Amino acid sequence: MKKITIAIDGFSSCGKSTMAKDLAREIGYIYIDSGAMYRAVTLYSMENGLFTGNDIDTEKLKEQIKDIHISFQLNPDTGRPDTFLNGVNVEKKIRTMEVSSRVSPIAALDFVREAMVAQQQEMGKSKGIVMDGRDIGTTVFPDAELKIFVTASPEIRAQRRYDELKAKGEEAGFDEILENVKQRDYIDQNRAVSPLRKADDALLLDNSHMTISQQKEWLAAQFEKVCKA
Ligand SMILES: Nc1ncnc2c1ncn2[C@@H]1O[C@H](COP(=O)(O)OP(=O)(O)OP(=O)(O)O)[C@@H](O)[C@H]1O
Numbered sequence: 001m002k003k004i005t006i007a008i009d010g011f012s013s014c015g016k017s018t019m020a021k022d023l024a025r026e027i028g029y030i031y032i033d034s035g036a037m038y039r040a041v042t043l044y045s046m047e048n049g050l051f052t053g054n055d056i057d058t059e060k061l062k063e064q065i066k067d068i069h070i071s072f073q074l075n076p077d078t079g080r081p082d083t084f085l086n087g088v089n090v091e092k093k094i095r096t097m098e099v100s101s102r103v104s105p106i107a108a109l110d111f112v113r114e115a116m117v118a119q120q121q122e123m124g125k126s127k128g129i130v131m132d133g134r135d136i137g138t139t140v141f142p143d144a145e146l147k148i149f150v151t152a153s154p155e156i157r158a159q160r161r162y163d164e165l166k167a168k169g170e171e172a173g174f175d176e177i178l179e180n181v182k183q184r185d186y187i188d189q190n191r192a193v194s195p196l197r198k199a200d201d202a203l204l205l206d207n208s209h210m211t212i213s214q215q216k217e218w219l220a221a222q223f224e225k226v227c228k229a
């Protein structure tokens with residue numbers, strides 16, 4: 001069967017990667033979490049002294065962006081890809097609240113986006129890929145055969161993230177997470193380069209009141225439809 005490109009965009013913490021990973025595994029496609037790439041650039045900036053408080057040394061980051069190599073490797077224990085930054089597994093580190101609270105300003109920088117989008121387009125050049133993010137259907141793969149835009153209320157999204165962090169034994173309050181979700185949505189929607197928006201030809205999914213298995217079934221049905229068309 002001919003392979004296609006699947007772009008899943010939407011607001012933070014709404015379940016994009018959960019759906020994307022499951023679908024990719026079932027249909028034998030590559031899964032790429034583009035948010036993990038922006039998170040890895042943020043972690044690099046934090047670990048290399050490019051932040052002073054909330055200020056980013058953009059000149060230094062611009063010089064060093066070519067030295068930031070991000071890759072993914074399947075973790076046999078979780079069955080999902082882990083993120084590597086310059087050869088080091090940073091999957092756990094990039095998911096902390098500290099990174100979440102600094103990532104959106106980094107992702108708003110034009111030269112960072114240019115570098116990440118080029119890598120993402122390279123990863124998807126042979127199709128057979130499910131990529132999730134904020135600008136996949138609008139900028140990275142505007143010709144994707146299947147585009148989904150996911151949303152859910154900020155409170156529901158914050159609760160999902162809170163439950164996830166709690167299950168991992170990480171300290172984070174609900175209010176802090178809700179604030180972070182709202183702040184990232186604002187920055188992501190209002191940045192100058194590739195702001196978060198639904199592509200005109202994307203299907204809208206509000207999964208506020210859907211279970212993980214319901215949204216998985218919905219996505220599989222959309223995939224079937226596109227493949228049969
Ligand atoms: N329909 C759902 N009902 C309840 N929990 C869900 C649902 N979908 C996903 N989740 C849970 O919500 C949390 C966030 O999901 P996920 O990481 O897939 O979101 P995301 O949109 O990829 O987030 P981000 O863009 O911030 O990386 C996870 O703990 C996931 O298990």
Ligand SMILES: Nc1ccn([C@@H]2O[C@H](COP(=O)(O)O)[C@@H](O)[C@H]2O)c(=O)n1
Nearest residue numbers: 012034035038103104107133134135184
């Ligand atoms: N295509 C993308 C993906 C992500 N971002 C930015 O990265 C942040 C973290 O992404 P998560 O998916 O892990 O939440 C996100 O808030 C965006 O600022 C992006 O700009 N483009």
